[in-house]
Amino acid sequence: MRAFAELLDRLSLTASRNAKLVLLRDYLRSTPDPDRGWALASLTGELTFAAAKPAMIRKAVEGRVDAVLFGWSYDYVGDLAETVALIWPRDPDHRPNREPELGEVVEALRTAGRGEVAGLLEGWLDALEPKGRWALLKLMTGGLRVGLSARLAKTAAAMVRPATVSEPPDPDGGEAAVALEPVEVSEIEEIWHALEPPYGDLFAWLEGHGDRPDAEAPGRFRPVMLATAIDEAADFAKLDPADYAAEWKWDGIRVQAVRESGVARLYSRTGDEISGAFADIMAGLAFEGAVDGELVVWRDGAVAPFGDLQQRLNRKTVDAKMMAAYPAVIVAYDLLSENGEDLRGLPLRQRRARLEAVVADHGGDRLHLSPVVPYADWDELAALRADPPVGAAAEGLMLKRWDSPYVAGRPKGPWFKWKRDPHVIDAVLMYAQRGHGKRSSFYSDYTFGVWTRDGALTPVGKAYFGFTDEELKQLDKFVREHTVERFGPVRSVRAERDFGLVLEIAFEGLNRSTRHKSGVAMRFPRVSRIRWDKPAREANTLDDVMDLLDALESGGGRIGTAQG
The missing domain is CATH 3.30.470.30 (DNA ligase/mRNA capping enzyme)
Structure with a gap:
């Protein structure tokens, strides 16, 4: 479990795509079966545990830590797994004598009933150090959030193949090195749906001591071509x-x-x-x-x-x-x-x-x-x-x-x-929430709104990307300095006609929605510009947004473009 925890930690702190590939490739090369296969399954989203739920984790920690203290800690950290990993108090009388292996944890969770998981969880948390606890909880909940897509994980798996492999001993003169052809990620995607975790047959083929798994099953998926x-x-x-x-x-x-x-x-x-x-x-x-x-x-x-x-x-x-x-x-x-x-x-x-x-x-x-x-x-x-x-x-x-x-x-x-150029509106920042992973210390998820006819703001969307790391620091500072109310990890930000932060929001489309108070939902909203220069009163209105929706439904119409 320690090697898997170290991998997740380094992946979460690494921004470079190539560096992430090297980290995972080296892990897959050096880690024995079945642990490396279970790690690959978790990183590609192929590993879920029906009996493990976040509520169970919260109940376990509140059994050992004051609930108010845990609530405050969770509010500050912003991530359940990280909070529990840091705050968990070991039971000194029942600490296991060794840390569990990744494969051991996976096999136990796959077969355990819901009533058994709580006991297993507490024992593992007592055995592990904070980094290992964090990895364990991320594994159980499926929320790895380490900036690695499933395709990138498969790309790293393709890189496991060595340049040469040794054939079995020859009666006339020892082992002979045989060159292996490189494997493309598309070859792994071609056979992926014929594979089962922990992928022993996949690694045997990649390392040159097994046949390529059969991909000719009827109804199989073909890797897509992208533009x-x-x-x-x-x-x-x-x-x-x-x-x-x-x-x-x-x-x-x-x-x-x-x-x-x-x-x-x-x-x-x-x-x-x-x-x-x-x-x-x-x-x-x-x-x-x-x-x-x-x-x-x-x-x-x-x-x-x-x-x-x-x-x-x-x-x-x-x-x-x-x-x-x-x-x-x-x-x-x-x-x-x-x-x-x-x-x-x-x-x-x-x-x-x-x-x-x-x-x-x-x-x-x-x-x-x-x-x-x-x-x-x-x-x-x-x-x-x-x-x-x-x-x-x-x-x-x-x-x-x-x-x-x-x-x-x-x-x-x-x-x-x-x-087509995206649609753009000017909206006012209303709420901010802490992010996850490496953003857990920043308010990085923003709810924004537009003005109604009676002069109030109504939320029309939420965005959490489109800004640089430096802009994130500026936004986080604004949120902290102008918070008016707190609701757990969410902060309400001062937003009035004469004071507020205007965000230029780009989005791909609009839909009518009965689930949203404004009656509208945005498709793929993101922050395209921070309008430090624009007064809040000059942001767009709900009438503007509904006019655009009417125009789109009738075949055209725009409020603006990202170049405007």
Whole structure:
């Protein structure tokens, strides 16, 4: 457990992507099975414990520490695992004689009933030092927050492979060193859904003493191809419009629908299966192969606003009433496999022709074709991007080379995304909350609001990124100096007509929401600028926001852009 705790601690304090990769690679190389496999599973989000809950942790610590003292400490630290790790008082009469191993903890949690976990937890906390306690609690709750994506963890796993491996002893002259081919992260993603933690077969293959795990299971996920953001100033001068197909960048979620040998599955872009929440789609698909596309709600012959799709997201199951009110479809834009044939190596032009034939032959209304957008030059395409005829259903354009194969990852050049400029409003900071991990000492999560007709502020969103580390320090200082009320880890900040901090908020879209007091919810809000110069009274109003929402629902409209 100590090595895993050290890994998490160093990852959380390391900002560099390459440094994180080296840290994890070295850990995976030096740590024996099964601990390294369980560590990889936890970092990729594949490890959960149904019997372990945050409330159980809180109950355990309040059994040994005064509840008021713990509450104050939690308020100051802002993170449950870190607070418990620091404040936990060992039982001197029952301290175990050794620290638990990571694999030992995982196996115990996987088999323990809810009534047994509390006793295990207390024993482990007594055995561990503060850093180990923190790692244990993060492992149990799944909230690692060490700045490492699942794909980056798989990239580090690919780097485990050594340059050479020794063959078994030869009767005529000892061991021979055999060169190994490097492994790309896409190869691991290709077989990932055929693997089970703690990934002994994966590491055996990576280290050259086992066969590559079989990835040919029907219904498997294919690693997705991603686009890079286009640099208008630099890229367009080098690109020929005739080389690129243009499509709308639909405002839904990227999915992969697979139907092979009787196995039907729907995956998110990260490979998470979401079939259960979209049983209506799965029942309405009839092709044999794998389709890459966008999951949207389809109404009145067109893609509906993202807010409609949001009603169906993050649900394990959906009833018939919800399915009827928000009918979901797949807008297809690529064909990865057909009748057992892998098409990813073919150029886009050929894949597109075969996709068009599949959609044309497909019955029902659950599969639609994403149309190619005709254009003569970049100026014409820019005009379409600025005022798309499909309205708010498109958040921009995709540009794809006609000769590009389907390559996992984000290669530079074959595919570009050209998103519309974000909407921008000026809002007033109302509340601030402590962050997590390395931000736990700062007020870094900000709730902002706009003015109502009666002169009050109403919250319209929350943002926790878009600012630099130096700006975070300035924002944190403002919050501390102008706090008017405290609610646990949340502070209410002074916000009046004649005094308040204005934040320029950029966002991708608006949706009507009955769950929010303002009646509106923002999509992907972030702080684009701190308006130290702007009086609070000049921030936008709720009427401004609702006017924009009306305009978006009717096919256009903006308050401003990030350049404004």
